[in-house]
Amino acid sequence: MNTTLTSPSPTRGPLDHDVRTQIVDAATDYFTRYGYEKTTVSDLAKAIGFSKAYIYKFFDSKQAIGEVICANRLAEVMQAVDAAVAGGASASDRFRRMFRAFIDAGTALFFEDRKLYDIAATASRDAWPSVQAYERYVEELIARIVREGREAGEFERKTPLDETANAICLVMKPYINPLLLQYNLEGAQDATLHLSNLVLRSLAP
Amino acid sequence: MNTTLTSPSPTRGPLDHDVRTQIVDAATDYFTRYGYEKTTVSDLAKAIGFSKAYIYKFFDSKQAIGEVICANRLAEVMQAVDAAVAGGASASDRFRRMFRAFIDAGTALFFEDRKLYDIAATASRDAWPSVQAYERYVEELIARIVREGREAGEFERKTPLDETANAICLVMKPYINPLLLQYNLEGAQDATLHLSNLVLRSLAP
Structure with missing residues (x-):
């Protein structure tokens, strides 16, 4: 269901789409455990095993x-x-x-x-x-x-x-x-x- | 009106009563201007021109x-x-x-x-x-x-x-x-x- 609610960029293909979903799923787990306000994109990147720069390729901000x-x-x-x-x-x-x-x-x-x-x-x-x-x-x-x-x-x-x-x-x-x-x-x-x-x-x- | 709602100690006389009112009035002004949460009893004492210890003679805490x-x-x-x-x-x-x-x-x-x-x-x-x-x-x-x-x-x-x-x-x-x-x-x-x-x-x- 996450996939229908992300807003995929038209230039990105199905693989990017999967990565977005993967980030959202991991972030849901992470926020559920540690809270949203106090978590930074760096914390999130570390937890998922992606670089911060890679996450920013898919989402402009933590809020996104x-x-x-x-x-x-x-x-x-x-x-x-x-x-x-x-x-x-x-x-x-x-x-x-x-x-x-x-x-x-x-x-x-x-x-x-x-x-x-x-x-x-x-x-x-x-x-x-x-x-x-x-x-x-x-x-x-x-x-x-x-x-x-x-x-x-x-x-x-x-x-x-x-x-x-x-x-x-x-x-x-x-x-x-x-x-x-x-x-x-x-x-x-x-x-x-x-x-x-x-x-x-x-x-x- | 403040006087009716403070809880004066039975051992204290009318002067103490006045001091309590004076502290409450000054604290109302101070909190109105700077907020309650961030203010300490020290800030308050300094603003009123009383010592912190003197304020504690009349009130147990900032919450009081x-x-x-x-x-x-x-x-x-x-x-x-x-x-x-x-x-x-x-x-x-x-x-x-x-x-x-x-x-x-x-x-x-x-x-x-x-x-x-x-x-x-x-x-x-x-x-x-x-x-x-x-x-x-x-x-x-x-x-x-x-x-x-x-x-x-x-x-x-x-x-x-x-x-x-x-x-x-x-x-x-x-x-x-x-x-x-x-x-x-x-x-x-x-x-x-x-x-x-x-x-x-x-x-x-």
């Missing part, structure tokens, strides 16, 4: 490697959420499944090994492209579920759709944004349940 | 001074919120006023001068007693407003009161906890409006 790792993890979160939502019997059920899946997948992919947290934190703080794309995905998914619920007569239609979707995004944000999730891991399961109930009461026709 | 400052600021937030809520014509109105006042007062007291933010962040992260008391205040105020709204027939009564109050706390937390508010300052006004609307829709009978 970090972005690929972050994008890969976020892609996994989105896949898990899509799969959870697809099984929902109603818009309400899809909403509950979505919220739970965001927390479960986000926790598993960024926090179970605490060391990857600092990539997530840096990515959120500096609004990396992968995080911006993830936020658009969240917004669109919420708007879609609300729209479907309105069309099915499950949800009220008086409030402007934009306002409803935006407010729900705000409610979910502390559990979806990787920078904020770190402060909300404790009790996140109960929180999801209570907040899902509150949101669904607010959506009642 | 920080706690008084934090408690004072949080007391001001609570006063502002109480005043705002007192003017509310209905439970819904009181809820809206409360939410707005938390953000306005929290922003003004901790963030308008960004340098005091790090006291707030440290206090939240390490769950200082002043922050714990503040959190209890928030929980109790929310529960009171919900209860009053239920009694007046403004709010639904089917959901257990504890669950409703807890969920509303969770919705408001990113704007009330000083550690989290820093990430949510941008757009906080709009967020309060949309979230208040959502919460009030969820409370409709």
Whole structure:
């Protein structure tokens, strides 16, 4: 999966592509173990057994490697959420499944090994492209579920759709944004349940 | 006001009390200008013109001074919120006023001068007693407003009161906890409006 998210230069062939993947995989392992912020490209080069100059042939900076790792993890979160939502019997059920899946997948992919947290934190703080794309995905998914619920007569239609979707995004944000999730891991399961109930009461026709 | 929140030792008289206030006031100025984390008691002593040993006669540590400052600021937030809520014509109105006042007062007291933010962040992260008391205040105020709204027939009564109050706390937390508010300052006004609307829709009978 890494390969689809790296951005290969058009002048490079399949071998370069493999090297990029190899660097990303090794960097994922390394950052997971030692953290992102404190690691330098030199540390990474030494660990992989490449020269620093060779790594710079493929990535402009440590951040360029970090972005690929972050994008890969976020892609996994989105896949898990899509799969959870697809099984929902109603818009309400899809909403509950979505919220739970965001927390479960986000926790598993960024926090179970605490060391990857600092990539997530840096990515959120500096609004990396992968995080911006993830936020658009969240917004669109919420708007879609609300729209479907309105069309099915499950949800009220008086409030402007934009306002409803935006407010729900705000409610979910502390559990979806990787920078904020770190402060909300404790009790996140109960929180999801209570907040899902509150949101669904607010959506009642 | 500082005087009520310091904890004077019973063996000390009014003069000591004044000195404590003087240290707290000077430290507030100093931390506002140079930040809390990076300042040492030596820096502070030099700035006030006291010896370090003299400051230690009144406070066990830098944190002990920080706690008084934090408690004072949080007391001001609570006063502002109480005043705002007192003017509310209905439970819904009181809820809206409360939410707005938390953000306005929290922003003004901790963030308008960004340098005091790090006291707030440290206090939240390490769950200082002043922050714990503040959190209890928030929980109790929310529960009171919900209860009053239920009694007046403004709010639904089917959901257990504890669950409703807890969920509303969770919705408001990113704007009330000083550690989290820093990430949510941008757009906080709009967020309060949309979230208040959502919460009030969820409370409709």
